[in-house]
Amino acid sequence: MIRALQTIQLPRVRPDTALLVALALIGGIGLVMVGSASVAVADRLTDDPMYFFYRQAVFALVGLVAGFAVLHVPMRVWQANTFTLLAIGLVLLLIVLIPGIGHAVNGARRWIDLGPVSMQASEPARFCLILYVAGYAARRQTELATSWGGLFRPMFFMALASFLLLIEPDFGAAAVMVAVAAIVLFLAGARLTYLLVLGSLAGTAVVGLVLSSPYRLARLVSFADPWAHPYASGFQLTQSLIAIGRGEIAGVGLGNSVQKLLYLPETHTDFLFAIYAEEFGLLGTVLLIGLFATVVWRGFVIARRAIVAGQLFAGFVAYGMSSWLVLQAFLNIAVNMGLLPTKGLTLPLMSYGGSSLVMMCVLCALLIRVDIETRVPEKGGAR
Numbered sequence: 051m052i053r054a055l056q057t058i059q060l061p062r063v064r065p066d067t068a069l070l071v072a073l074a075l076i077g078g079i080g081l082v083m084v085g086s087a088s089v090a091v092a093d094r095l096t097d098d099p100m101y102f103f104y105r106q107a108v109f110a111l112v113g114l115v116a117g118f119a120v121l122h123v124p125m126r127v128w129q130a131n132t133f134t135l136l137a138i139g140l141v142l143l144l145i146v147l148i149p150g151i152g153h154a155v156n157g158a159r160r161w162i163d164l165g166p167v168s169m170q171a172s173e174p175a176r177f178c179l180i181l182y183v184a185g186y187a188a189r190r191q192t193e194l195a196t197s198w199g200g201l202f203r204p205m206f207f208m209a210l211a212s213f214l215l216l217i218e219p220d221f222g223a224a225a226v227m228v229a230v231a232a233i234v235l236f237l238a239g240a241r242l243t244y245l246l247v248l249g250s251l252a253g254t255a256v257v258g259l260v261l262s263s264p265y266r267l268a269r270l271v272s273f274a275d276p277w278a279h280p281y282a283s284g285f286q287l288t289q290s291l292i293a294i295g296r297g298e299i300a301g302v303g304l305g306n307s308v309q310k311l312l313y314l315p316e317t318h319t320d321f322l323f324a325i326y327a328e329e330f331g332l333l334g335t336v337l338l339i340g341l342f343a344t345v346v347w348r349g350f351v352i353a354r355r356a357i358v359a360g361q362l363f364a365g366f367v368a369y370g371m372s373s374w375l376v377l378q379a380f381l382n383i384a385v386n387m388g389l390l391p392t393k394g395l396t397l398p399l400m401s402y403g404g405s406s407l408v409m410m411c412v413l414c415a416l417l418i419r420v421d422i423e424t425r426v427p428e429k430g431g432a433r
Contacts (some may be wrong), residue, residue: 063425065418069348072341073399073414079326079338080400081106086304087325088318088402090311102318102402109404113411120415125423128416129363132185136207139178143214146171158394160218170405172215172223176230177409179211180374183231184366187238191362195239204231205248216259222393226378228252233377234370237353238362273391286321289314290386293324301331318402320394323386339383346376352421359424368420371413375399 085103092101128135145162146152152159152171161168186204193200208231215224232245276284276291293309296302307328310317317325327335349372357365375398382397384390396406399414 063422065421065425066348066352068344069352069418069421072344072348076338076341076345076399077110080322080397081110082304083322083326083329083400084318084402086307086329087310087322089305091317094312105404106402106407109407110411112404113408116408117411117415120412121419121422123419125361125364125367125420128181128367129185129188132182135178136182139175139182140207140211140214142171142175142178143211147214147217158218158220160220167404170403172218172220173405173409175211176223176227176374177413179207179227180230180234180370181367182207183234184363184370187234187366188362191239194235195241198244201235201240201244201248204235220394222381222395225393226374226381226395229377230370230374233373234366237369238366270391273388276388286315286392287388290321290324291388293321293328294387297328297331297335299332301327301329301334304329319396320382320392320401321386322397322401323383326400327386342376342379346372349373349375349417352417352424356420356424361420361424364420364423368417371417375410375413 081103084106085100088102089099092103093099095101098104142162147159151162153161153163153168155161160170160172162171183204187194190200208228212224212228215221215227232249236242236245272279272283273287276287278284280288289309293307293314296308302308307325309328310325314321314324323338326338330337349368353365353368353372355365356362356368378395379398381390381393382395382401385392385395396403398410399407401407
């Protein structure tokens, strides 16, 4: 791998303009909204209303540097190391559960101490595992399309990773990871009936998990009728719905949100979208959803072009990364709108958080790398 990295050279081609513009706008809007949504809580906690904005700006800079580095790594290097990435992903999910290494926030042990900063283990772990699934799909495409056996190995590792995530617990991360893996395997040729059977089994397990956990059952009940307990279990969702409703058509204007003034919890993280909808209204919401839709559209176009060019691994990576980003975005938006129970998922490229933002920058850089490599033959260059 080191020898391969020594010969890295970024091809001189122009990447997908629509994708770049959409990603830049989402990231820019996110940075502004973190500053706006966090002023009250930052002032209360640190006496500096812009505390979280400054930190997010630093995270964004780190993410851009990491993304620039990933952009220079050829896809063949990732493909040659998918088993190593699988091991790294599983090890991260294991060590976060070890007392003294992983520490709990809000009752969930998801973070690894790295001196002055902490890393959310599920972010790089899911990245590594999706790359493994893409590599497996590229190697075993025929087997995936013809037998149950083709699905066994990737689904076994997804089940193992999900089990470790549920111990933390992080149900939302597990759900997104498994869904993205299923999308990649389906697009690689796995039979839909096989995936539906496995999905039914997973769904049954989830129902059992919810019914056996008073905490999760309470969240489900409060989701079904948050107004029944607006000052208890339904408080967060009702305040989110109030914020979205206040936005109406054009919003109350940037910085003019009322709900961010310590009424709605987690305004700069899980419920950033609600404050965005309050300040920019339906028009801003449609714009944001359109930007995420543009990302998945261009991502799938890039993936299809890679597969047609015979670059199967790159194509499946593009399918996986674009699906991950957009699926998580729409799940977060659905939670904010009361369409799904709360899951603790961030809004990609927008919510406050270093681990999430840096990892999403890396994800986007990998998608752009696939686009660049698939354009090289059009220019007559070597891959």
